[in-house]
Amino acid sequence: MKKSNLSQKVKNFIVSPAQMGIDHKMVPYDIWGTVSHVVMLYKTKIIEKEIAAEIIKALISIDHEYKEGNFQIDPEKGAQLTLESKIVEKAGITAGSSAHTARSRNDQVMVTEILYLKEEVLEILESTERLVQMLVKKAEIHLSTVIPGYTHMQPAKPTTFAHLLLSYAGSLLSGVENLKHTYQHYNQNPLGSVESYGTSWPIDREFTTNLLGFTKVWELPLEAISNRGFFQLGILSALNHVAIVASKIATDLLLYTTFEYGIVTLGDDTAKRLHPITGSSVMAQKKNPDVLELVRSLAPQIAGFYQIVSGILSKLPSGYNRDSREIKEYIDLGINKTIGSIEILTSVFSSLKVNEEKALKLVKENYSLTTDLADFLSQKSKIPYRLIYKIVGQVVDKFIQDNKLLSEISVKDINSVAKTYSLELVVSDEELIEVLEPVKATQKRKHIGGTNASITKTMIENKSIEMKNISKWVFLEKENIEKVKQNTWVEAKKIVKKAEL
CATH class of the missing domain: 1.10.40 (Ribonucleotide Reductase Protein R1; domain 1)
Structure with a gap:
């Protein structure tokens, strides 16, 4: 191959360190997709078993290298061509050059990103589920704990801490449902779309769909490739919902932890006086809720990522365009920041204490009855x-x-x-x-959704059922992914054994 004469600036701009860092995380999914493609090529008699076996053995070796931390993306080639060159290096020019038959980098990238993002979404769902479980657990403890309720940030009507927590839980579960819907909608196999227009090779797209655990084939090649980035956009839209709720929770808690409100106190594991990070460098009494301030900043960041991705996609013509690769950085940031914030909120609520006497005193003094x-x-x-x-x-x-x-x-x-x-x-x-007795007042609200303790218990039970259903769905999806991954390697190794006979 003729040596590239592109300038180093151009190469670094196109294959940037930031992009390579994200691509490196997706290498196992690229390997999985490639193994599935090669098994399909053998099944459809596009390549001989000896050729398929050599490619598969190379991929097994490359997979081992990655797990050992020895796989590096060549900045001269990028992720996909690095993988292909390693296959050629290990399998030989004849066999190795057959791996890319009936495939383009376009559908290779698409299937890699979708497989990777499916597992990322499941991780977000698990993190959010843990936060919801913590909120429900706290609600069970505070069924009759009275706190002030606010509208327009003015004292409105007494409520219970359980009621507040369940409102957070319900809002987060709505975001979870949005994520689940996005996952299900884009659980389609783009492999076989090639560059955007299909191929004359007799490929079997149903076969790779089943092997990779997708629910269906992404039927139209041009639609599949032109939709690169839409799964990410859908995820960011759902994350935007979760982020807004998380930021609202942080805003509430920031107010409630002030001296003037004093309704809740953060545990020392999340905010501590005299600590070099959460204490003041000069004001010794300070116990700064830095974690909540950072969570509060989540919503505008996720909304910004969504707008950027939307803007990139809105300018693209049909077919594959290099611009779409930029989306990887924003979805990566969005996922990492959301998971980080959700996990922090789980820690916050785990050790948070409610100052029940102060909350009751506020209700008695603020005319909210x-x-x-x-x-x-x-x-x-x-x-x-x-x-x-x-x-x-x-x-x-x-x-x-x-x-x-x-x-x-x-x-x-x-x-x-x-x-x-x-x-x-x-x-x-x-x-x-x-x-005018606050606890009795809140217990009189016995309608659906009321603050009465028995009504609240019913809501807790309902939220628990919702969580169990989501947890079961996530578990089954993860179980299926692991099952089809193992099955892909089983089918691949069968070809190697056949070739050795």
Whole structure:
């Protein structure tokens, strides 16, 4: 082969260190795809068993080299041509030159990336599942732990810590479903699409589909190759959902850990005073929640990666284009940053402590039981809620101006305003005291999704069932991947044995 006369700058630009680093992680999947292709070439009698056997033996040796840490991508060739040159080196020019029959780097790259990304998605799902399990576990402990609820970042209505945790869990599970859907949609085999337009060789695409564990053949070659990057785009879209939830969780916890809120305290394993990383270099009292600040930054980063990938794809004509390789860097960053943030949140919730007394004190002082009071008065008197809302609103407005606690309210206070509407409420001060007891107030919400402990237990059971179903699906997918990987090598080694007879 004539020596390349491309400048070093051009070669480094096209086969960059960053790209080679990502490609190196995908080498085992390139080997797997190549073994499957060679087994198919033998099955369809495109190559003889002796040729196939030599290629397979070379691939077995290369796979061993990779596992031993001795496989390096040649920057002069890139990942795919490095693999092919190693096959030629080990199998000989005649046999080695047959490995690429009926295949292009285009479908070789596509199948490698999809096989790799399938396992990456399963890892994300497992990480997210562990976080959801931690949230549900914590919710079981805090069924009746009252905390303030907020809208517009103002005290709104008391809720429970369990309710808050389950809202996080449910939102994350929605992201999990998006990831699962993306995985299932792109679980198609592009191998055999060649450059984009198929081949006159009598290949068997169903065979490689089964050997590689795909659910179906990606039927149209041009569509398959032109869709390079769309699986990554779909993953980033689903990760964007997960990242937004993670950032929202971090934002909540950052507020709740402040001295002014004081609702939760981070464990020393995630934030520690006087530590060179999470402590202050000058303010000794500081226990900085650095991990939460970094998680908070996740959503805009993932959204940015999604927009970049979308922008790259939107400018490409049909067929293969080198631009699409840039997408690898953004999906790699997106996956790594998301998994890192999810795992950190799992650690945060594992050691996080709820300051129940402080949370209860806030609820008693922030007038957030106003709606519960109004609900009770409307239910008791049968007076339309909107009228009660106005009466209670005027009383509470005056209490806030006079710096009086809501617990100090009396029937006399209420009726003094009710009279201006020609109304009088028949209720006792003892009933008002009970209504304004935070734990009892939250336990009265017994509808589907309410904060009542028994209702919350039902939600926990439902979330647990969802998690078990996802966990089972992930387990079966991983089990199937390992099974088809082993089967590929079994079929390949059978060819080697036949050739040795």
